[in-house]
Amino acid sequence: MGIVNRRITLAARPVGEPTEADFALVEAPVPELGDGEVLVRTRWLSLDPYQRGRMSSARSYAAPVELGEVITGEAVGEIVESRTRRHSPGELVVGPFGWQEWATARAGSLRAVSGAAPPSTSLHVLGMTGLTAYFGLFDVARPRPGDTVVVSAAAGAVGQVVGQLARMTGCHTVGLASAGKLEDLTETYGYDTAIDYRREDLAAALKAACPHGADVYFDNVGGAVSDAVSRRLAVGARVAVCGLVSQYNLAEPELAPRNLGFLIVSRVRMEGFLVTDYRHRFPEGLGRLQRWVEEGRLTYREDVVEGLEQAPRAFIGLLRGENRGKLLVKVADA
Amino acid sequence: MGIVNRRITLAARPVGEPTEADFALVEAPVPELGDGEVLVRTRWLSLDPYQRGRMSSARSYAAPVELGEVITGEAVGEIVESRTRRHSPGELVVGPFGWQEWATARAGSLRAVSGAAPPSTSLHVLGMTGLTAYFGLFDVARPRPGDTVVVSAAAGAVGQVVGQLARMTGCHTVGLASAGKLEDLTETYGYDTAIDYRREDLAAALKAACPHGADVYFDNVGGAVSDAVSRRLAVGARVAVCGLVSQYNLAEPELAPRNLGFLIVSRVRMEGFLVTDYRHRFPEGLGRLQRWVEEGRLTYREDVVEGLEQAPRAFIGLLRGENRGKLLVKVADA
Numbered sequence: 228m229g230i231v232n233r234r235i236t237l238a239a240r241p242v243g244e245p246t247e248a249d250f251a252l253v254e255a256p257v258p259e260l261g262d263g264e265v266l267v268r269t270r271w272l273s274l275d276p277y278q279r280g281r282m283s284s285a286r287s288y289a290a291p292v293e294l295g296e297v298i299t300g301e302a303v304g305e306i307v308e309s310r311t312r313r314h315s316p317g318e319l320v321v322g323p324f325g326w327q328e329w330a331t332a333r334a335g336s337l338r339a340v341s342g343a344a345p346p347s348t349s350l351h352v353l354g355m356t357g358l359t360a361y362f363g364l365f366d367v368a369r370p371r372p373g374d375t376v377v378v379s380a381a382a383g384a385v386g387q388v389v390g391q392l393a394r395m396t397g398c399h400t401v402g403l404a405s406a407g408k409l410e411d412l413t414e415t416y417g418y419d420t421a422i423d424y425r426r427e428d429l430a431a432a433l434k435a436a437c438p439h440g441a442d443v444y445f446d447n448v449g450g451a452v453s454d455a456v457s458r459r460l461a462v463g464a465r466v467a468v469c470g471l472v473s474q475y476n477l478a479e480p481e482l483a484p485r486n487l488g489f490l491i492v493s494r495v496r497m498e499g500f501l502v503t504d505y506r507h508r509f510p511e512g513l514g515r516l517q518r519w520v521e522e523g524r525l526t527y528r529e530d531v532v533e534g535l536e537q538a539p540r541a542f543i544g545l546l547r548g549e550n551r552g553k554l555l556v557k558v559a560d561a
Numbered sequence: 562m563g564i565v566n567r568r569i570t571l572a573a574r575p576v577g578e579p580t581e582a583d584f585a586l587v588e589a590p591v592p593e594l595g596d597g598e599v600l601v602r603t604r605w606l607s608l609d610p611y612q613r614g615r616m617s618s619a620r621s622y623a624a625p626v627e628l629g630e631v632i633t634g635e636a637v638g639e640i641v642e643s644r645t646r647r648h649s650p651g652e653l654v655v656g657p658f659g660w661q662e663w664a665t666a667r668a669g670s671l672r673a674v675s676g677a678a679p680p681s682t683s684l685h686v687l688g689m690t691g692l693t694a695y696f697g698l699f700d701v702a703r704p705r706p707g708d709t710v711v712v713s714a715a716a717g718a719v720g721q722v723v724g725q726l727a728r729m730t731g732c733h734t735v736g737l738a739s740a741g742k743l744e745d746l747t748e749t750y751g752y753d754t755a756i757d758y759r760r761e762d763l764a765a766a767l768k769a770a771c772p773h774g775a776d777v778y779f780d781n782v783g784g785a786v787s788d789a790v791s792r793r794l795a796v797g798a799r800v801a802v803c804g805l806v807s808q809y810n811l812a813e814p815e816l817a818p819r820n821l822g823f824l825i826v827s828r829v830r831m832e833g834f835l836v837t838d839y840r841h842r843f844p845e846g847l848g849r850l851q852r853w854v855e856e857g858r859l860t861y862r863e864d865v866v867e868g869l870e871q872a873p874r875a876f877i878g879l880l881r882g883e884n885r886g887k888l889l890v891k892v893a894d895a
Binding site for chain 1: 620621622783784802803804805808813814815816817818819820821822823824825826827828829830831832833834835838
């Protein structure tokens with residue numbers, strides 16, 4: 228086609244916090260289309276903390292990105308050419324297109340963009356992060372009305388949805404975030420209490436916010452913040468372990484006092500999960516999330532960065548908690 | 562009655578490993594009997610690692626023993642006098658009699674000793690440790706045939722029962738114990754594989770014993786041993802956290818690398834429990850355990866120490882893993 232495909236590739240495996248030098252902006256030909264595939268022009272990239280794990284060679288639930296390869300990730304793209312009857316040019320689809328302007332993908336890896344909301348929401352509240360909140364909260368943490376639900380990274384892409392879903396369930400919601408996002412927690416996402424997780428007296432703030440203990444802890448961060456919440460768990464509490472973003476940039480594991488006694492003292496269930504294990508139930512989750520968005524019961528906030536070349540810098544900021552809402556890179560206009 | 566009641570009291574809160582000086586052998590009058598109570602002559606004491614927690618003032622699921630008070634614990638006693646119609650002199654009962662020769666207790670706190678086996682078994686395989694294994698394995702860990710089940714402190718009072726119950730469920734069983742108890746694991750308790758948890762290449766031994774990973778980990782010890790097992794957990798594994806004996810004698814929490822990533826990578830459920838939460842189902846558990854003992858499908862091993870005054874030293878040894886089987890103190894002959 229003669230068009231240049233700009234791509235962000237992994238130039239080096241980050242040690243500790245990633246730097247822009249760990250990424251390279253390269254130009255390549257637009258990929259060749261095979262049978263059963265579509266060619267898409269990327270519109271929106273989803274930037275998510277789990278992608279830090281892909282940049283490392285450590286064992287995980289998915290293969291790492293190889294050096295020199297494009298950074299993997301979900302994106303929204305517009306189909307430009309199709310060699311499958313299931314899709315036609317002009318359609319907007321979500322798929323594993325990665326950090327590049329043009330991508331090919333097999334029809335089976337695509338999901339239609341929801342028509343009822345802006346296409347970018349299919350990467351967020353009507354996509355992976357909304358589904359992560361939905362299944363992590365309802366299937367793993369299983370809140371009941373009257374429960375106190377604590378959420379870490381509560382203003383993040385997943386946390387903002389978790390708080391609203393917990394509130395819809397009749398729970399008392401307590402959100403942890405950095406100081407600049409506390410107003411978003413209470414004003415936008417409806418948290419009953421917002422706590423600056425960096426404050427010195429975090430234990431006292433948690434005690435005041437959860438006088439009867441926390442029945443559910445939806446954990447996106449791990450580390451010392453989670454240690455503090457662990458000490459406030461109520462008998463029979465459930466901890467849904469969604470992410471451990473406080474740990475992702477550590478070159479060596481952090482040393483911390485062993486503290487798992489709370490599991491026995493409070494008979495706690497702590498459970499990790501991956502949203503992809505619920506793939507067979509995505510239609511259920513997306514249907515409900517979409518209805519709640521349409522009814523105005525579920526809101527969301529996007530933090531949009533313009534231009535593929537900005538993705539590395541935005542991703543570095545994401546791991547520092549600099550984003551305000553779901554972080555997206557707008558690669559091309561409609 | 563003019564009889565002396567010898568008792569072991571808490572002389573000082575242990576710092577680190579308890580010493581004999583933390584305990585006192587004192588003489589007191591035989592307690593006065595109230596309405597609705599029985600007076601018992603203690604026969605057998607159950608010594609259990611959880612009692613270390615009672616000697617500390619830290620928050621836990623039960624109140625600590627106060628300084629100068631008798632050490633609490635389950636025991637088998639013979640009723641000598643009764644002021645309740647529910648019990649008569651001569652009966653053997655299990656109750657919270659503590660480390661003393663004579664005790665009073667309310668009728669509601671007593672449980673009849675099983676008639677089908679020696680009375681001491683009501684403190685073990687037909688008592689609290691058998692029930693701990695039963696509910697911890699079947700209700701918390703929920704093994705399926707074909708699962709690989711790893712048990713720490715596998716030759717201990719709980720672990721020896723867990724291994725046998727897991728084998729009855731059709732599981733492949735892997736027991737961790739110190740070098741001197743490995744033969745007990747395979748010869749007496751039927752473990753498929755016995756591993757010395759102190760061996761340097763514990764990770765390699767676990768890998769060889771669990772080529773497809775561990776589906777269940779029944780944890781009695783915590784600490785570095787559990788870290789090693791965590792790295793071998795299969796996707797969807799369940800960790801039943803029964804005890805953390807490696808930590809009970811630490812004056813300060815041990816520093817260790819944070820490693821909870823395995824919860825997400827392998828979608829692990831880790832759950833602490835207390836057998837007392839299953840009190841309403843003790844008849845179910847005891848009925849089955851008794852049948853299996855009678856049928857010869859469930860065996861057990863007791864480590865008996867003679868004389869109340871030996872209890873402190875035996876307890877100190879228990880926390881070091883020096884016992885071989887369920888540790889009991891024989892306080893008086895029939």
